Amino acid sequence: MGSLPYLGALAVVLAAPAWAAPAATYRNPLPVHLANGEPAQNCADPAVLRDPRAKTPTWYLYCTSDPVSKNERPLDGEKGDWHFHMIAIYRSTDLVRWNYVGDAFADRPAGLAAPTSGLWAPEPAFLNGHYYLYFTVTDVADAHSPEAGCDKDSAIGVAMADSPAGPWVPAAQPVVPPRRAGPGCDFQWTFDPKVVEDGNRKWIYYGSYGGGVYVQPLRFDGLQADGTPRKVGAAWRYEGAEVVRHGGWWYLFGSTTDCCNGPLTGYAVYAGRARTPAGPFVDRLGQDLAAPRAGGTPVLFQNGNRWVGVGHNTVFPDAGGQWWTIYHGIDVNEPFFSARDKLTRRLALLDRIDWVDGWPVARGAPSDEPRPAPATVAGTRPRALTLAPAPAENASSVWTDTFTGAKLDERWTWQRPPAGDAWSTGPQGLTVTTAATDLHVDTNTASVLQAALPDGDYRIEAVVKLDVPDGCCKTAVQAGLVVMRDDDNYVKLVEMAHGGLHQVEFAKELSPVPAAYPRYGNTVAGTPGTTTWLRLDVHRGGGDERYTGYSSRDGKTWVGGGTWTHRLGPQARLGLVAMGGAGYRAVFERVTVSRLSR
Numbered sequence: 001m002g003s004l005p006y007l008g009a010l011a012v013v014l015a016a017p018a019w020a021a022p023a024a025t026y027r028n029p030l031p032v033h034l035a036n037g038e039p040a041q042n043c044a045d046p047a048v049l050r051d052p053r054a055k056t057p058t059w060y061l062y063c064t065s066d067p068v069s070k071n072e073r074p075l076d077g078e079k080g081d082w083h084f085h086m087i088a089i090y091r092s093t094d095l096v097r098w099n100y101v102g103d104a105f106a107d108r109p110a111g112l113a114a115p116t117s118g119l120w121a122p123e124p125a126f127l128n129g130h131y132y133l134y135f136t137v138t139d140v141a142d143a144h145s146p147e148a149g150c151d152k153d154s155a156i157g158v159a160m161a162d163s164p165a166g167p168w169v170p171a172a173q174p175v176v177p178p179r180r181a182g183p184g185c186d187f188q189w190t191f192d193p194k195v196v197e198d199g200n201r202k203w204i205y206y207g208s209y210g211g212g213v214y215v216q217p218l219r220f221d222g223l224q225a226d227g228t229p230r231k232v233g234a235a236w237r238y239e240g241a242e243v244v245r246h247g248g249w250w251y252l253f254g255s256t257t258d259c260c261n262g263p264l265t266g267y268a269v270y271a272g273r274a275r276t277p278a279g280p281f282v283d284r285l286g287q288d289l290a291a292p293r294a295g296g297t298p299v300l301f302q303n304g305n306r307w308v309g310v311g312h313n314t315v316f317p318d319a320g321g322q323w324w325t326i327y328h329g330i331d332v333n334e335p336f337f338s339a340r341d342k343l344t345r346r347l348a349l350l351d352r353i354d355w356v357d358g359w360p361v362a363r364g365a366p367s368d369e370p371r372p373a374p375a376t377v378a379g380t381r382p383r384a385l386t387l388a389p390a391p392a393e394n395a396s397s398v399w400t401d402t403f404t405g406a407k408l409d410e411r412w413t414w415q416r417p418p419a420g421d422a423w424s425t426g427p428q429g430l431t432v433t434t435a436a437t438d439l440h441v442d443t444n445t446a447s448v449l450q451a452a453l454p455d456g457d458y459r460i461e462a463v464v465k466l467d468v469p470d471g472c473c474k475t476a477v478q479a480g481l482v483v484m485r486d487d488d489n490y491v492k493l494v495e496m497a498h499g500g501l502h503q504v505e506f507a508k509e510l511s512p513v514p515a516a517y518p519r520y521g522n523t524v525a526g527t528p529g530t531t532t533w534l535r536l537d538v539h540r541g542g543g544d545e546r547y548t549g550y551s552s553r554d555g556k557t558w559v560g561g562g563t564w565t566h567r568l569g570p571q572a573r574l575g576l577v578a579m580g581g582a583g584y585r586a587v588f589e590r591v592t593v594s595r596l597s598r
Contacts, residue, residue, distance in 0.1 A: 109159070253299060260346070319378050321375075467587070483572050535558060
C-alpha cells in the first residue's frame with residue numbers, strides 16, 4: 001500500500017473500552033455507543049468484518065456516512081445543521097455491544113470525491129494481507145467523470161489499512177468508475193459494493209435501482225474492476241447486494257423499495273442463489289432476480305411490530321458457526337432525525353439466520369424481544385431459538401364473485417364510475433381498461449369498484465391478469481385491490497408494470513400526518529405471473545389493524561410480503577382498481593372474501 005497516495009484519514013480513538021463478559025441475550029436495537037458513552041442513533045447500510053488477525057474473536061461494524069447523534073455540533077463549514085460521520089466504525093467482542101473507534105475519513109477523500117459527495121454503503125474485506133474498505137462515492141471529482149459538473153456521477157472507491165480501524169489510505173482512482181445511462185449527466189447508480197473471493201478469483205458486486213445490480217471480476221490487487229460485468233439484479237427492484245457462500249451455493253441478498261421514507265419505509269430483503277458468483281441468481285421457485293418479473297425469496301420484511309424498513313443487511317457466522325444478519329431498521333415511534341431534512345433514523349438490528357432446505361430463514365425477524373446472543377467462543381454449540389408456532393387459521397368463505405353475469409352483483413358500487421365502454425362482465429370475469437388515473441397522495445382520480453367487508457378478521461383473495469408486455473411501462477400501470485376508508489387512507493395490493501419491471505406492490509397511504517412526514521409508502525410481495533393471485537390477510541384488534549400481503553403465480557404456492565399497520569376502522573371497504581396508465585387490459589377472474597378464525 002506504499003504506492004497509494006495518502007489523502008488524510010481521521011485518527012482512531014485510542015482509548016479502548018473495558019469489554020464486559022459476552023452477552024447471554026440481546027434485544028433490538030443493538031447497543032452502539034460513541035466514545036463518550038452516548039448511544040449512536042444511526043447505522044445505515046451496516047457491514048461487519050471479523051478481524052482475522054485478532055487473538056480473540058473481534059468484529060468491526062461500518063456504517064454509511066450519516067448523522068449519528070443529535071447532540072453533536074456540526075463541523076466547521078458543514079452544510080446544514082448536521083454533522084455527518086464519514087463512515088463511522090465500531091468494535092465488538094460479542095456482536096451485541098459496539099463501541100466507537102473512529103471514522104474512516106476526516107472528510108471526503110480529496111481528488112476522488114466531490115466536496116458534497118456522500119460516502120455510502122461501506123464494504124470491509126481482508127484481501128492480500130491488508131484490510132480494504134470499499135464504499136460508494138455518490139459524486140466523483142470531475143477528473144474521474146466523463147461529464148464535468150454533474151452531481152450524480154457515482155462510483156465505487158476503496159481505501160486500504162493495516163488495521164480494521166484504520167487509518168485508511170484511499171486509492172486515487174475509483175474501482176468502478178461512473179457508468180453512463182444516457183447523454184449529459186444521466187448516469188447509472190454505481191452504489192453498494194460487495195466483494196467476495198472464490199479460490200484465487202475476486203468479484204465485486206455493485207449497482208442499484210438505476211440500472212440494476214451487476215457483478216464483475218476484480219483485479220487481484222483489489223483496486224480495479226476488470227472484465228465484463230453481468231447483471232444479477234433487476235433495475236428498480238434491487239440494491240444493497242450482500243453475497244455469501246454456504247453449502248456449495250452462493251447467495252445474493254438484495255434490498256428493495258425505498259430505504260429512507262420514515263415510518264412508511266417498506267425496505268425488505270429477498271434472496272436468490274447460484275452455483276458461481278457470476279450467477280444467475282434464482283429464488284426457490286426458479287425465478288431469476290434479474291428478470292423483468294424479478295424473483296426473490298423473502299428473508300427480512302416488517303412484521304407489524306415497531307420496526308419497519310428493514311434491509312441493506314450483512315450476513316456472517318458467529319464464533320460458533322451460527323449465522324446471523326445485521327441490518328438497519330426504523331422505529332415507527334421515532335423514525336426521523338429530521339423530517340424536514342429527510343433524514344431517516346436507521347438503527348442497527350440483529351437476528352439469527354438458519355438455513356432451511358437450502359434457504360436462509362430469519363425466524364420472527366425483525367425481532368423486538370430478548371433473544372439468545374451470538375456465540376463468542378469457537379466450538380460453542382448454536383444457542384437454541386425457541387419461538388411459539390403461529391396459531392393455525394381457518395378461512396371460511398363469506399362470498400365469491402366471478403363476474404360472469406351480464407351485470408355486476410348488487411354488492412358492488414363505483415366510486416368515480418368509468419365510461420361505460422371501459423369495463424364489462426362476462427365469461428372471462430370483470431374486464432377493465434386501465435386509465436391514466438391514480439390513487440396517490442393528492443391525485444385521487446381513479447375509478448374504484450367497492451364492496452362492503454365483514455366484521456372481525458378476514459381474508460381477501462383476487463385472481464388478476466394484467467395484460468401488459470414485458471418491458472412496459474413509462475408510468476406505474478397497475479391492477480389489484482385496496483382496502484380503504486377514503487382516498488387518503490388505504491392499503492393497496494396490486495400487480496404493477498413500470499420501468500420494464502413487473503412486481504407485486506404492497507402499499508399504504510394515510511392522512512393527516514405530521515408536518516414534513518410522508519403519506520405514502522410501499523414494499524413488494526412476490527413475483528407476478530401472467531395470471532397473479534393476490535391475498536390480503538387483515539387482523540383487527542388492539543388499536544392498529546394488521547394487513548399482510550401475499551402473492552402467488554399458481555394459486556397454490558404463496559410468497560409472503562410484509563405487514564402494514566393502519567387504522568381504517570369498521571367503515572373500510574374493499575376496492576378494485578385498474579389505473580396508472582391508459583389503454584391496457586386488466587381482468588379480475590375471481591374475488592373471494594373469507595372470515596379468519598383460530
